Amino acid sequence: MTEQLPTPAPQAATPLPTGVSSRLALTLVRIGDEMAARGQQALEDLGINGRDYTALAVIADDEPRSQLELARMMGKAPALCVALIDDLERGGLAQRVRDPNDRRRSIVSLTPAGEQLLERADAIADEVAANVLDGLSADEVAAFTGLARRAVTRTTVQHGA
Amino acid sequence: MTEQLPTPAPQAATPLPTGVSSRLALTLVRIGDEMAARGQQALEDLGINGRDYTALAVIADDEPRSQLELARMMGKAPALCVALIDDLERGGLAQRVRDPNDRRRSIVSLTPAGEQLLERADAIADEVAANVLDGLSADEVAAFTGLARRAVTRTTVQHGA
DNA sequence: TATTGTTATACTCTATAACTATA
DNA sequence: TATAGTTATAGAGTATAACAATA
Numbered sequence: 211m212t213e214q215l216p217t218p219a220p221q222a223a224t225p226l227p228t229g230v231s232s233r234l235a236l237t238l239v240r241i242g243d244e245m246a247a248r249g250q251q252a253l254e255d256l257g258i259n260g261r262d263y264t265a266l267a268v269i270a271d272d273e274p275r276s277q278l279e280l281a282r283m284m285g286k287a288p289a290l291c292v293a294l295i296d297d298l299e300r301g302g303l304a305q306r307v308r309d310p311n312d313r314r315r316s317i318v319s320l321t322p323a324g325e326q327l328l329e330r331a332d333a334i335a336d337e338v339a340a341n342v343l344d345g346l347s348a349d350e351v352a353a354f355t356g357l358a359r360r361a362v363t364r365t366t367v368q369h370g371a
Numbered sequence: 372m373t374e375q376l377p378t379p380a381p382q383a384a385t386p387l388p389t390g391v392s393s394r395l396a397l398t399l400v401r402i403g404d405e406m407a408a409r410g411q412q413a414l415e416d417l418g419i420n421g422r423d424y425t426a427l428a429v430i431a432d433d434e435p436r437s438q439l440e441l442a443r444m445m446g447k448a449p450a451l452c453v454a455l456i457d458d459l460e461r462g463g464l465a466q467r468v469r470d471p472n473d474r475r476r477s478i479v480s481l482t483p484a485g486e487q488l489l490e491r492a493d494a495i496a497d498e499v500a501a502n503v504l505d506g507l508s509a510d511e512v513a514a515f516t517g518l519a520r521r522a523v524t525r526t527t528v529q530h531g532a
Numbered sequence: 533t534a535t536t537g538t539t540a541t542a543c544t545c546t547a548t549a550a551c552t553a554t555a
Numbered sequence: 556t557a558t559a560g561t562t563a564t565a566g567a568g569t570a571t572a573a574c575a576a577t578a
Contacts, residue, residue, distance in 0.1 A: 231520050234496075248527065271389040288537075289538075313578085353514070357511055362503060367384075448546065540571105546565100
């Protein structure tokens with residue numbers, strides 16, 4: 211019965227304390243942290259981190275028309291996106307093109323390689339999410355997903371402009 | 372019609388991008404971040420931050436029998452709890468008592484002032500949560516809360532012991 | 533004069549490792 | 556010899572402010 215651990219080995223596991231699980235705000239923060247931490251680890255195989263994944267997803271689905279717009283969508287400071295996109299470009303996952311109508315703007319788009327990597331990252335992220343939400347049945351996860359998707363209508367960004 | 376903003380002024384507000392809202396993992400991370408950021412700001416009036424609030428809640432509800440146990444419950448490194456509890460003690464919110472059965476252990480408990488502050492923090496956190504989840508009806512928030520509470524059965528901690 | 537991207541800097545948060553004391 | 560708490564240090568992540576190019 212000395213069995214190998216199946217998943218990349220969640221090193222220590224403790225039950226969620228009552229002080230957290232009995233409070234909605236703390237529970238949601240913890241779920242987010244847990245998701246981010248495990249996702250980060252799982253995405254390492256692809257050579258990207260959670261922030262890269264967010265960028266790929268937003269670039270693909272929302273087609274921001276400038277790096278500034280991308281930054282706002284990600285809820286991060288614009289300066290962060292410079293190094294972030296530099297990395298994606300170096301990895302051949304994204305590319306910058308100057309907007310011909312306004313040459314101040316850099317329009318960022320995914321390369322085919324970037325699109326493929328996003329698909330693989332999505333598969334990994336889905337698996338991580340299912341593991342994190344292991345207290346719920348499949349139906350409940352579906353219900354939870356539907357609610358989560360519509361829960362937040364606006365994000366407040368607290369930096370530059 | 373030049374009306375004063377009611378809430379402590381959520382400075383900028385942008386809709387959640389599709390790249391995020393269409394992905395469960397990213398959505399949950401964003402909800403957690405949003406909750407943490409807004410909660411942090413709202414708790415400032417009480418002179419505590421989100422980490423303090425988590426500590427107060429866990430100490431009150433789970434009665435950890437050492438600082439180490441508290442650290443594990445909070446998902447943080449043990450060393451962090453030293454300064455954390457120092458602060459709470461200085462603020463008269465918590466107190467350390469050496470465990471008579473094992474004098475290495477410090478048992479942390481809340482003072483009456485700490486319990487009172489926790490109640491006020493809970494009220495604030497509930498309000499913040501309601502604001503963050505403004506896309507859901509009251510019934511949906513209740514359903515979401517019930518699912519969230521049971522969603523995570525184990526937290527993985529990735530540091531010291 | 534305002535906006536986009538960039539660069540450089542500083543700050544916050546946290547983990548890690550070494551040390552003391554108790555067991 | 557192992558465990559709890561403490562201290563000091565270093566590293567990751569991020570925002571902020573100043574600057575260059577374009578509008």
